[in-house]
Amino acid sequence: MSEERRRILEMLKQGKINVSEAEELLDAVGELAGGEGPAEGQEPTAPVAKEKPKYLRIAVEDKEDHVDVRVPMQLLRSGIKLGALIPQSARTKIGEALSEKGLNIDLANLTPEMIEELIEGMGELSVDVEEKGGAKVRIFCE
Amino acid sequence: MIWPPSVLRIRIVGKDRKRIRLWIPLFLLWPLIVFAALVVPFVIAAVPRTRRELPIKSFLTIGPWLFVIFCAMRGLKVDVRSRDEQVYIALW
Numbered sequence: 001m002s003e004e005r006r007r008i009l010e011m012l013k014q015g016k017i018n019v020s021e022a023e024e025l026l027d028a029v030g031e032l033a034g035g036e037g038p039a040e041g042q043e044p045t046a047p048v049a050k051e052k053p054k055y056l057r058i059a060v061e062d063k064e065d066h067v068d069v070r071v072p073m074q075l076l077r078s079g080i081k082l083g084a085l086i087p088q089s090a091r092t093k094i095g096e097a098l099s100e101k102g103l104n105i106d107l108a109n110l111t112p113e114m115i116e117e118l119i120e121g122m123g124e125l126s127v128d129v130e131e132k133g134g135a136k137v138r139i140f141c142e
Numbered sequence: 143m144i145w146p147p148s149v150l151r152i153r154i155v156g157k158d159r160k161r162i163r164l165w166i167p168l169f170l171l172w173p174l175i176v177f178a179a180l181v182v183p184f185v186i187a188a189v190p191r192t193r194r195e196l197p198i199k200s201f202l203t204i205g206p207w208l209f210v211i212f213c214a215m216r217g218l219k220v221d222v223r224s225r226d227e228q229v230y231i232a233l234w
Contacts, residue, residue, distance in 0.1 A: 055217060068221040074144060074214040082207055 004029045053123040053141030062135045073119050073141075080115050146172060146209075147216040147233035155228040168233075175212060179205040 005026060012022040053073055060067040098104070127139040152164040168175075183205045219232045 064225045066221070066223040068219070070217065070219040072214055072217040074216075075211065075218065078207070078211045078214040082211065 002029065051123075052120060055142050056122065057138070057140055057142055059138040060136070063133075073122075077115055077119065081112075144213045144216065146175065146213045147218075149234045151230070151232045151234070153228065153230040155226075157226045159226075176209065179209040179212075181205075182208060 008017075008022055008025045008029065011017045012019065017025070055073060056071045056076065058067070058069045058071075122141050125139065125141055127137070129137040146168065148167065148169040150164070150166040150168050152162065152166070154162040156162075186204060215233050217233065220229070221232075222229045
């Protein structure tokens with residue numbers, strides 16, 4: 001328990017503050033502690049390294065149909081990097097078509113860091129769609 | 143280092159219950175695939191239009207890139223099933 005929290009509880013015990021005031025103070029201390037390091041007496045914990053997603057899974061299930069596709073992330077990385085080999089004339093047309101849809105992406109200027117950031121972000125991706133008829137669509141990374 | 147896929151497994155079941163099951167040891171084809179990756183740039187360079195459109199550096203890198211993509215396919219799985227039919231393709 002942090003020193004601040006202990007002091008607040010002592011003040012509550014002594015009647016110097018009431019329960020509502022104690023609650024507000026504890027919330028404030030909790031918010032502050034969220035941005036700081038570990039409390040006194042606690043060892044700093046190393047940030048848990050998020051495991052990078054290895055596969056993109058797409059699963060569609062219907063009453064009669066079943067689709068399960070697993071795409072390795074490495075394939076996505078290589079495919080995106082391959083965009084740099086597209087001829088300039090084709091790249092311009094692709095860029096224009098994407099811009100019309102509101103996507104300003106330049107395939108040639110995607111750096112490996114941007115690609116890694118994109119793939120790490122995809123680790124949180126989870127799409128679950130369920131239709132009334134029972135069809136289910138799931139898209140997630142594992 | 144990512145190794146290329148060693149095995150390709152294909153399973154196809156048709157409406158008439160005809161089954162095709164293939165288990166292809168890709169590791170036996172690795173030398174052929176490497177050879178194809180080296181030859182493909184020259185084949186593409188032989189086409190005049192691509193010679194105009196692509197810079198010379200791209201010709202040198204197409205082969206290795208195709209091999210990198212082939213290696214990245216390790217773990218790819220496609221399984222499509224309906225009531226009577228099935229297509230299953232997996233690379234390990």
